[in-house]
Amino acid sequence: MDKLHYFADSTSLLSLPEKFTYPFYYTPHPLCVAAAEEVGRYLAANEEWQEELRKGKMFGVLVVRTGEGKIGYLAAFSGILAGRNQHAYFVPPVYDVQEPDGFFRIEEEQISGINRRIEKLQEEERYKDCKRRLADETILAGQVLDEMRHRMKAAKEERDKRRLSATWTDPEQLIRESQFQKAELKRQKQYWENHLATLQAEVEVYETEIERLRTERKTRSAALQQWLFKQFRMLNARGEERNLCDLFKDTVQKTPPAGAGECAAPKLLQYAYRNGWQPLAMAEFWWGDSPKNEIRRHGYYYPACKGKCGPILKHMLQGLDVEENPLETDVHRDAELEIVYEDEWLLVVNKPAGMLSVPGKSDVDSVYHRMRRMYPEATGPMIVHRLDMATSGLMLIAKTKEVHQNLQAQFKDRKVCKRYVAWLDGIVEEKEGHIELPLRPDPEDWPRQVVDAEHGKPAVTDYRVLRYDSGRTLVCFIPREGRTHQLRVHSAHPLGLNAPIVGDELYGKKADRLYLHAEYLSFRHPVSGTYMEVEKESGFE
Structure with a gap:
């Protein structure tokens, strides 16, 4: 069977993408969705693989234009499937480590x-x-x-x-x-x-x-x-070729991680370049049950992993007209930052979804930048705690170094209460309870977090269901810790609420925004000693 597949269903009403997919943050193009659905039907019909597929695997599709101008798609899987890395329907590996008489096997x-x-x-x-x-x-x-x-x-x-x-x-x-x-x-x-x-x-x-x-x-x-690693000679759209050792030499880890080059995305691009086909759009999706530690949902689309694929795709996409990184779009540069409370020593702002708390690698506006411009005489770090870029809500800002130290000590001693509200994609039947799932970063796919009972840090979240609407659940959360992505993972993980936050592109499905809002803060005023309570409704209830 040819590796290039033409759409079984008519796609004449679907326009071609203007730019190639930015692989680390994207909404799948309709052509990729159509291709993924066809791959899904192929997988469902293959009875021989069903037991293994139930355990879960990442697949990918790449829409291409051939030299004759025809539109089709390629399919790939990450790693191996059914003990093999070559199957008729899917593109071959970049380098076949299973070749019986090859140097690697010997x-x-x-x-x-x-x-x-x-x-x-x-x-x-x-x-x-x-x-x-x-x-x-x-x-x-x-x-x-x-x-x-x-x-x-x-x-x-x-x-x-x-x-x-x-x-x-x-x-x-x-x-x-x-x-x-x-x-x-x-x-x-x-x-x-x-x-x-x-x-x-x-x-x-x-x-x-x-x-x-x-x-x-x-x-x-x-x-x-x-x-x-040197046998994995990765091409880009300019015809340039670099091996994995060369691609990873300037990274923090210096050497490629195990399995680098064997994910679906590099396989797809390599095969397209080898055949002289133009990549138009790409998407990766999960098929089967979620792994024990990671959060993956059957049929959901996921961005490429940054640890294994980041340096590889950075090279392989050169020569293509790629979409801009949405995370580097400064959507709030001209927006006013709402101040919910302010006095001589501190203030509380309502961070909009999509704004960074602190500066990132790019020159995108952040709460820290705003505070420095608004209060040039302020001393100390100012930012007392952070919210994820996608999360909206209340952030506490200190105007002096001494106030900053006092507030951070309150956070460390768990004397600050934070309450969040979120829409979850699914029905949470237990009306209230708490979740205990220890978390650690995924070094191969930052900033994703994984549940790890052995090496993870303790993370406990109390929750209460507020109401239901159209298959969704509105909940309030009170995290006892402030781990990265704590609420997002505790919501989405099968051992948590098993219902990702609406709009969570890392652990669920992307939407117009992440429906998570920090609505309440309480703390002891560092100067007056007054017990402070600040609240700001989410606006999406």
Whole structure:
């Protein structure tokens, strides 16, 4: 079957995109939606894959124009599918690591052989017996020598008593007894040292070889990984080619992460460039159940991951007319920032959705910029706490360094109460409760957060259902911590409310905005000591 697919259903009413998709923040083009629906029907009809597909996998589609001007699409999956990375319906990998006679598989088998040799040595009965004897007799040696020292101490105390006795007349005998016991202890120590050294030498014969094999395995694995990354020679629309090592050398991690180049997006672009086809639009979607830690929903579209794909796509998209990054669009540059409360020492502002709390990498306006312009005489950092760019609501601003320190201490001591309101995409049946899901960043897909019971930081959120409307639930949240994306993850995760916040493009579906608003703040005034309560309704209730 050809890798290029033509739309089964008519798309004549769908216009072509003006620019190529910005892959890290987008609304899928209707042609991509149509292509994804066709891929979905193909997946649903393939009974052989159903068990694996239920576990969940990321797929992608790329709408292209051929050299003859025909419009079609390509499909790809991330990683491998059904134990293979080549399937007739989907584009091939950039580099086929599963090629039976290829260098990678041959070297991989050599490394597997080293693993088997290590396992064989570790399981040899003589090695295990020597280790047991060494451990047991090390303990026994300690016990024997400790007992001798105990007896010598008691004997010394007895000799000291005899020396003080008026009837004792042979001090030389006491000296001989002491010397004999010391010599006997020395002989025992030497015996055990020699005996244990013999056992240790036998153990070290095995462990030296095991360590040598481990070192060889590590060296060969690292070399093979570097060799593999260099085989991924990624093209862009200009025909320029760069390997993964080159693309990642200027990143923070310096080296490509495992699996780099094997996601759907790079596969699709590489195949299009190889065939001289023009990429028009791209989208990636999840099929199946959500992973345990990440939040993925069946049929939802997701942006490309930044850790693995960021440097790759930055190169591969060069030469294409790509949409602007919506996050760098300064939509609030001329908008007035509403001040909800202000006095001599602090103020509370109502941050609009889409405005940064603090400066980012681009020259986009932020609450911090506004405050610095409005209060040039203010001291200290001013920004006491942050809201996500997509979240609207109340932010506390300090005009002096001392007030800033006081308010931050209140946040640290959990003396500040924050209340949010949000529309959730789904029905939350439990009217109130709390969510406990520990969170940590996803290093390969920042700023996404994942649930991690072992390494995550504690995150607890209380919630209460306010009302329902058209399959949606309006809730209020009171987070006990302020973890990044805490409310967004606690809403969307299957172990949380299993209902993403409306408009959450990271954990749910994109909409006109993220329907999350910080509506209430309470704190103790740093100067007057007055208990302060500030509230601002969301406007979307």
